[in-house]
Amino acid sequence: MQPQRRTIVTTAVNGTPVEALVDVRITLADFLREEAGCTSVHLGCEHGVCGACTVLLDGLPVRSCLRLAAQATGHAITTLEGVMQTERGKMIGQAFVEQFAMQCGFCTAGFALSLYHLLENAPEPITDRDIHETLGGHICRCTGYVSIVEAAKRLRDQRG
Amino acid sequence: MNEFPAPPSTEGRRLFDLQAQYIADLTPLPNLAHAAVVRSPYAHARIRSIDPSAALALPGVITVLTGREVQEWSRPFAVDAERPGRYYSCAIDKVRYVGEPVAVVMAANRYVAEDARDTIEVEYEPLPAVVEVEAAMQPSAPILHEELETNVAIDRHLTYGDVAAVFSAADIVFSQRYVFPRYQSFPLETYGIIASWNPSASQASFWANFHGPYSMLAVLAGALRVPLSKLRVVTPPDVGGSFGNKIALYPYMALMALASRKANRPVKWIEDRLESLSASSTGTDRVTQIEVAARNDGQLLGLKMRLMDNVGAYIRAPEPGCLFRPIGNFMNAYKIEHLEVNALAVMTNVCPSGPNRGYACQQHYFPIERAIDELALKLGKDPATVRLQNLIQPQDIPYRTVTGGLYDSGDYPRATQRALELSNYWQLRQSTGAAAPSDAGVWRGVGMAVAIDPSGSNMGYIDVSKKATQRRPNLVRVGSAQTTRIYLDATGGVTVELETAAHGQGQETTAAFIVAQTLGIAPADVTVIAGMDTGSRPWSVSSGSYSSRFGAVGASSIVAAARRLQENLLQAAAYFLDSTASRLRIRAGRIVSLDNAQLGLSLKDVAARLHWSTGTLPPHLETATQIEGTFVASELDYPNEHDQVNSSAVYAFTADVAVVEIDKETFDIRVTDYITVHDAGNILHPQIARGQFVGGLLHGLAGALYEELRYTETGDFLTGTLMDYLCPTVSEMPGNIVTDHIVLPTPQALTGAKGVGESTAQTAPIAIANAVADAVRHLGLEITELPLTPDKLWQQLGARLAGEPACT
Numbered sequence: 014m015q016p017q018r019r020t021i022v023t024t025a026v027n028g029t030p031v032e033a034l035v036d037v038r039i040t041l042a043d044f045l046r047e048e049a050g051c052t053s054v055h056l057g058c059e060h061g062v063c064g065a066c067t068v069l070l071d072g073l074p075v076r077s078c079l080r081l082a083a084q085a086t087g088h089a090i091t092t093l094e095g096v097m098q099t100e101r102g103k104m105i106g107q108a109f110v111e112q113f114a115m116q117c118g119f120c121t122a123g124f125a126l127s128l129y130h131l132l133e134n135a136p137e138p139i140t141d142r143d144i145h146e147t148l149g150g151h152i153c154r155c156t157g158y159v160s161i162v163e164a165a166k167r168l169r170d171q172r173g
Numbered sequence: 174m175n176e177f178p179a180p181p182s183t184e185g186r187r188l189f190d191l192q193a194q195y196i197a198d199l200t201p202l203p204n205l206a207h208a209a210v211v212r213s214p215y216a217h218a219r220i221r222s223i224d225p226s227a228a229l230a231l232p233g234v235i236t237v238l239t240g241r242e243v244q245e246w247s248r249p250f251a252v253d254a255e256r257p258g259r260y261y262s263c264a265i266d267k268v269r270y271v272g273e274p275v276a277v278v279m280a281a282n283r284y285v286a287e288d289a290r291d292t293i294e295v296e297y298e299p300l301p302a303v304v305e306v307e308a309a310m311q312p313s314a315p316i317l318h319e320e321l322e323t324n325v326a327i328d329r330h331l332t333y334g335d336v337a338a339v340f341s342a343a344d345i346v347f348s349q350r351y352v353f354p355r356y357q358s359f360p361l362e363t364y365g366i367i368a369s370w371n372p373s374a375s376q377a378s379f380w381a382n383f384h385g386p387y388s389m390l391a392v393l394a395g396a397l398r399v400p401l402s403k404l405r406v407v408t409p410p411d412v413g414g415s416f417g418n419k420i421a422l423y424p425y426m427a428l429m430a431l432a433s434r435k436a437n438r439p440v441k442w443i444e445d446r447l448e449s450l451s452a453s454s455t456g457t458d459r460v461t462q463i464e465v466a467a468r469n470d471g472q473l474l475g476l477k478m479r480l481m482d483n484v485g486a487y488i489r490a491p492e493p494g495c496l497f498r499p500i501g502n503f504m505n506a507y508k509i510e511h512l513e514v515n516a517l518a519v520m521t522n523v524c525p526s527g528p529n530r531g532y533a534c535q536q537h538y539f540p541i542e543r544a545i546d547e548l549a550l551k552l553g554k555d556p557a558t559v560r561l562q563n564l565i566q567p568q569d570i571p572y573r574t575v576t577g578g579l580y581d582s583g584d585y586p587r588a589t590q591r592a593l594e595l596s597n598y599w600q601l602r603q604s605t606g607a608a609a610p611s612d613a614g615v616w617r618g619v620g621m622a623v624a625i626d627p628s629g630s631n632m633g634y635i636d637v638s639k640k641a642t643q644r645r646p647n648l649v650r651v652g653s654a655q656t657t658r659i660y661l662d663a664t665g666g667v668t669v670e671l672e673t674a675a676h677g678q679g680q681e682t683t684a685a686f687i688v689a690q691t692l693g694i695a696p697a698d699v700t701v702i703a704g705m706d707t708g709s710r711p712w713s714v715s716s717g718s719y720s721s722r723f724g725a726v727g728a729s730s731i732v733a734a735a736r737r738l739q740e741n742l743l744q745a746a747a748y749f750l751d752s753t754a755s756r757l758r759i760r761a762g763r764i765v766s767l768d769n770a771q772l773g774l775s776l777k778d779v780a781a782r783l784h785w786s787t788g789t790l791p792p793h794l795e796t797a798t799q800i801e802g803t804f805v806a807s808e809l810d811y812p813n814e815h816d817q818v819n820s821s822a823v824y825a826f827t828a829d830v831a832v833v834e835i836d837k838e839t840f841d842i843r844v845t846d847y848i849t850v851h852d853a854g855n856i857l858h859p860q861i862a863r864g865q866f867v868g869g870l871l872h873g874l875a876g877a878l879y880e881e882l883r884y885t886e887t888g889d890f891l892t893g894t895l896m897d898y899l900c901p902t903v904s905e906m907p908g909n910i911v912t913d914h915i916v917l918p919t920p921q922a923l924t925g926a927k928g929v930g931e932s933t934a935q936t937a938p939i940a941i942a943n944a945v946a947d948a949v950r951h952l953g954l955e956i957t958e959l960p961l962t963p964d965k966l967w968q969q970l971g972a973r974l975a976g977e978p979a980c981t
């Protein structure tokens with residue numbers, strides 16, 4: 014048994030500076046959910062495969078279940094809570110809601126964050142293949158993906 | 174009626190508004206302890222001793238619950254089986270599958286609880302294990318529950334019609350063994366429970382992602398030795414999927430209630446993925462021996478089926494539902510009048526089984542639909558032709574099946590023809606299997622499946638598990654009922670309570686739409702109270718969201734309530750306007766007179782008067798704003814002495830065609846096209862219904878090609894992560910998916926709707942298997958079991974060619 018050690022995390026969550034004393038072993042996902050109030054971060058597998066826990070670390074999608082909170086020091090974290098403050102986030106929300114790109118919603122924030130990253134960063138044009146590759150990193154058990162692909166294509170078309 | 178377009182997703186809106194509430198997000202009580210479950214590493218072993226002292230010495234650890242207290246404080250769970258074994262929420266003196274709970278640690282947080290879990294010393298004496306259903310039936314097999322002297326929990330013989338006669342008169346009789354695998358629909362959110370035991374009242378409160386059937390709460394109350402009224406179960410507004418998996422949450426609810434009792438404080442437990450895959454609940458794997466009797470012209474005459482269900486270490490309610498839930502539709506959509514069934518539920522050293530999207534139908538139809546393809550081939554006919562020839566015809570409907578089902582509505586040939594057209598089936602047939610061009614890089618196949626999709630289970634079917642003489646004459650369990658409450662507030666706002674414990678089916682969106690359509694107001698003006706709370710909302714044992722029952726049963730109770738509110742509003746307006754209710758109508762938020770264009774009242778005014786002027790109202794209007802609408806499915810009955818029962822409230826129909834390509838070098842199997850046509854009656858919300866069809870396809874595809882819960886011969890569990898349990902991503906979905914439906918409303922539901930939720934999950938494994946069979950038959954390969962994987966095909970072909978180069 015390791016003696017419990019603590020460390021100070023100095024990060025920014027959705028634009029707000031956060032400094033917190035945490036267990037060195039607490040995962041970024043648990044830290045975001047329990048200490049930073051970001052309950053949009055969902056845990057589907059806790060071993061890095063399902064994508065439900067995806068957040069942006071300095072703008073890049075990462076699995077927050079595979080990282081420690083301590084590793085966030087010096088980096089900026091964005092979750093769905095942050096993305097929804099942006100125009101693009103609102104468009105993503107609208108497309109998902111209107112296309113029924115979610116059923117139970119447990120996977121949705123992960124898909125939304127990866128799509129946000131794609132829409133923000135991918136050079137024109139975003140191809141169907143780009144969309145498949147982005148969505149292919151996530152598991153959804155409800156929709157069969159068709160409506161998520163439709164929402165993604167609609168967002169791609171709106172981007173222009 | 175349809176003044177408003179189908180509204181967008183209310184549930185999705187809440188999610189993007191950052192207001193979602195899943196069980197893991199909740200802290201409904203102060204002072205929560207966090208639980209971790211100690212689990213068996215052995216498939217079968219005696220527990221010699223448990224030593225929690227190291228755990229108890231860790232800072233932050235509160236206490237440890239073991240089987241000793243579980244045995245003292247609870248009873249085994251009740252189940253409808255002749256030889257059930259004793260199933261507690263935790264192993265007492267013996268473990269019977271890998272992952273079985275052995276103890277529960279409670280600590281200040283989950284990290285400490287899991288540290289402590291790893292320090293608990295359990296001494297085991299391993300025993301021989303058995304995991305295969307046929308092996309477990311052998312006299313020499315290890316026995317899981319010694320007091321039973323057998324692993325066979327149920328062995329029922331059911332006979333309908335004159336089977337011997339049709340088998341001796343048949344032109345062709347053949348038999349085949351089929352294996353349906355063990356997989357689970359894997360909701361992305363795992364089990365979650367917050368349990369609080371109140372010692373002075375012997376009362377337990379739960380917050381849990383449980384969604385019914387609420388009859389399971391009766392089982393839970395029995396196990397906890399408290400009256401049902403001493404349980405309160407709150408389901409949060411958001412539940413991350415279930416597909417039947419979370420019905421088996423109740424044993425863990427018992428375990429956490431006992432853990433809370435031990436800790437003397439509320440306990441929270443969120444299951445992890447390994448626990449979910451190894452020890453929550455899975456679909457039932459089954460071996461079927463089927464015998465088919467037919468005429469040379471393709472006419473099916475009779476079937477004999479020996480169903481051998483592997484129910485896992487304990488037969489657990491709602492099992493043996495997998496054997497009996499489809500009893501009314503045992504013959505699928507075919508006009509077959511002679512059937513013999515031997516239904517066996519067998520216990521082995523694997524995780525207990527339970528409902529899994531399509532509960533029992535894929536298991537039951539797989540051998541039938543595969544055998545029909547085989548029959549067609551033997552007779553030199555096309556499988557589609559043989560199906561069309563044997564389908565029940567529209568003029569025969571309503572049709573009473575020989576097993577007691579009442580097919581309420583439908584045109585099966587039309588839906589089937591539609592699937593054949595949309596898939597271009599007849600043309601495809603010219604270029605698949607042996608007819609495919611030999612220089613292509615792939616083998617190509619096309620296959621189909623049809624299915625009766627039963628919705629709204631009749632509680633009574635389960636008693637077919639007992640012989641007629643052994644059924645309880647004083648408790649005739651029949652029916653499926655649901656109540657919905659609606660309120661009209663003083664400003665004219667309408668609120669509907671959902672009492673069905675939804676978990677991703679869009680029921681809030683649909684409920685608002687139904688109420689709005691009935692009352693002629695905008696869906697956005699209807700407030701829906703999501704989630705469920707047995708402490709404050711109406712429910713009965715058949716309540717819940719399972720067996721695709723929302724469209725036919727749950728939503729019908731919403732219609733019933735909305736209609737009553739509509740009637741009350743008209744009555745009230747008639748009173749206030751001194752008119753007659755029958756001459757009034759609700760139009761766009763106003764109640765207007767058919768006789769006098771000047772005469773009218775806004776809904777707001779009526780509502781205000783009903784609330785503010787209660788002292789002046791006549792008795793019939795005193796409760797006009799508080800409505801309870803109840804819907805009880807009709808035509809449901811109790812099994813008769815011939816074991817016939819109408820097992821479901823309504824019966825939908827599905828006809829599917831799958832097209833596959835198999836890479837000649839890698840044996841990679843791709844489903845390129847999938848066409849699914851439904852007769853689900855009225856469609857309550859088109860996008861939601863389509864989402865259910867496509868989602869069902871995902872689960873069927875997964876069962877056909879990717880997902881399998883695997884064990885070694887000695888019961889070690891092999892598929893505990895997403896690296897071993899392969900969930901399809903967007904890349905595995907067919908490139909071309911076509912969904913379509915024909916609409917034949919059912920007279921049995923106020924909505925006219927039949928089920929949509931399970932549908933394609935039942936047909937897809939079979940249509941895909943038939944397509945693969947078509948692709949590889951010319952190579953001499955037979956498809957008798959799922960999942961179909963490249964290595965299995967490769968091995969079969971290798972054995973076949975015996976050393977020759979594998980690719981042709």
Ligand code: FES
Pocket residue numbers: 055056057058059060061062063064065066067076077078079
């Ligand atoms: S929870 Fe992090 S990838 Fe699944």
Ligand code: FES
Pocket residue numbers: 114115116117118119120121152153154155156361413414677
């Ligand atoms: S919507 Fe349920 S997992 Fe994707």
